[in-house]
Amino acid sequence: MTPEQNTPKVDLLPPLSLYIHLPWCVKKCPYCDFNSHQADRFTHNNALPEQDYLKQLLSDLEVDKPYVQGRPIKSIFFGGGTPSLMSADFYYQLMAELQQTLTFCDDIEITMEANPGTFEQEKFRHFRQAGINRLSIGIQSFQPNLLTTLGRIHNRDEAIRAVDKSRQAGFDNINIDLMHGLPDQSIEQAMADLTTAIDLQPEHLSWYQLTIEPNTEFFRRPPTLPADQILWDIQDAGQTLLAQKGYRHYEVSAYAQANKQAQHNLNYWRFGDYLGLGAGAHGKITLADGQLFRTRKTRHPNHYLQTLPESLTIKDAILTDDMPLEFMMNRLRLFESFALTDYELFCQQAIPETLLTQLNRAVEMGLLAKTDWEKQQIMTTEKGKQFLNELLELFV
Numbered sequence: 001m002t003p004e005q006n007t008p009k010v011d012l013l014p015p016l017s018l019y020i021h022l023p024w025c026v027k028k029c030p031y032c033d034f035n036s037h038q039a040d041r042f043t044h045n046n047a048l049p050e051q052d053y054l055k056q057l058l059s060d061l062e063v064d065k066p067y068v069q070g071r072p073i074k075s076i077f078f079g080g081g082t083p084s085l086m087s088a089d090f091y092y093q094l095m096a097e098l099q100q101t102l103t104f105c106d107d108i109e110i111t112m113e114a115n116p117g118t119f120e121q122e123k124f125r126h127f128r129q130a131g132i133n134r135l136s137i138g139i140q141s142f143q144p145n146l147l148t149t150l151g152r153i154h155n156r157d158e159a160i161r162a163v164d165k166s167r168q169a170g171f172d173n174i175n176i177d178l179m180h181g182l183p184d185q186s187i188e189q190a191m192a193d194l195t196t197a198i199d200l201q202p203e204h205l206s207w208y209q210l211t212i213e214p215n216t217e218f219f220r221r222p223p224t225l226p227a228d229q230i231l232w233d234i235q236d237a238g239q240t241l242l243a244q245k246g247y248r249h250y251e252v253s254a255y256a257q258a259n260k261q262a263q264h265n266l267n268y269w270r271f272g273d274y275l276g277l278g279a280g281a282h283g284k285i286t287l288a289d290g291q292l293f294r295t296r297k298t299r300h301p302n303h304y305l306q307t308l309p310e311s312l313t314i315k316d317a318i319l320t321d322d323m324p325l326e327f328m329m330n331r332l333r334l335f336e337s338f339a340l341t342d343y344e345l346f347c348q349q350a351i352p353e354t355l356l357t358q359l360n361r362a363v364e365m366g367l368l369a370k371t372d373w374e375k376q377q378i379m380t381t382e383k384g385k386q387f388l389n390e391l392l393e394l395f396v
């Protein structure tokens with residue numbers, strides 16, 4: 001298809017982002033269920049197969065390119081694993097190829113996940129020069145004992161220095177990943193972590209409550225977690241502190257300074273489209289004929305490298321009947337007002353009567369509010385945020 005044939009459809013399709021997965025880490029953390037693999041266990045002579053992976057990513061993109069359908073790319077997210085393990089050269093080459101193949105929006109957000117144990121300032125200056133304009137630094141905690149329990153490869157000072165070095169390397173849009181509800185953590189310890197993070201003035205804070213995921217070391221050997229009441233108190237005190245310091249709570253675990261929400265994540269939560277490239281990457285695509293489907297790539301890095309590009313993608317249709325729940329599960333975790341007409345663009349179908357009934361029920365229960373009757377705008381209420389699972393169950 002030529003771009004001319006594609007252009008008229010652009011406004012009728014959801015915005016498009018790009019996710020690229022880099023699957024290697026220095027060491028596997030005991031709580032982590034992401035598709036991440038200890039580099040020296042899966043590579044020869046400790047050298048990452050950067051050139052082979054780059055070549056395969058580009059072939060992967062070539063196969064997925066028809067899904068772009070003329071749309072410019074809104075955001076790119078290099079996620080992991082530990083993307084900052086890869087060399088600057090890898091990103092110079094990859095970004096140049098992406099720019100040749102795709103059209104970038106003028107205000108494109110390009111994020112890289114980075115681990116404080118992989119920080120050399122010169123390398124980060126190059127990442128910035130290659131076009132990456134946002135860093136998401138995985139710190140998790142600043143407390144020495146907890147960093148050890150979490151199996152992290154960095155200490156408190158390295159974590160603090162990583163933020164400082166990022167600023168010096170030219171990054172003016174930084175997220176810090178922090179976890180709470182950690183083994184034996186007290187409310188004082190959780191607040192001390194949050195205060196240290198806020199003092200570093202990141203534009204964005206992702207503050208996750210630790211969950212024990214299957215297939216992790218913590219699942220096999222569960223640590224002692226704080227009691228439920230302490231978890232509630234941490235959540236409460238943390239939200240108050242973040243609000244006082246100017247961080248707006250805009251998604252379950254996401255807090256941002258004014259106009260600094262993560263554009264890439266916003267697109268996920270608004271039920272936008274994204275291409276997913278790399279080992280185990282997930283995507284979501286809408287076609288102009290109204291079909292919606294999810295894509296996932298072969299998971300293991302070695303298998304990903306050895307598979308023919310045209311056989312890398314597994315496609316799963318999103319069924320019409322599942323659409324209302326899928327849409328709501330994403331939209332309602334985002335604490336912003338949205339127009340019901342968005343459903344038609346993002347799901348490519350008229351709003352079903354059953355969905356309208358369910359929405360009205362949620363309004364009656366005080367879990368949703370109509371923010372603008374005429375434009376049919378709705379939003380999750382404070383009560384809805386507190387009882388998000390109950391709210392979502394109304395759409396099952």
Ligand SMILES: C[S@@+](CC[C@H](N)C(=O)[O-])C[C@H]1O[C@@H](n2cnc3c(N)ncnc32)[C@H](O)[C@@H]1O
Pocket residue numbers: 031032033034079080081082083113114115116137138139140177178179208209210211212213
């Ligand atoms: C894919 S990880 C990438 C971060 C980067 N590799 C690092 O750890 O430095 C994204 C984030 O998810 C969060 N996370 C991972 N496992 C989690 C779990 N079991 N419970 C809560 N948050 C988790 C962590 O905060 C982590 O930084």
Ligand code: SF4
Pocket residue numbers: 024025027028029032033034036080081082115138
């Ligand atoms: S939390 Fe980050 S560094 Fe740790 S194993 Fe997962 S992806 Fe790798």
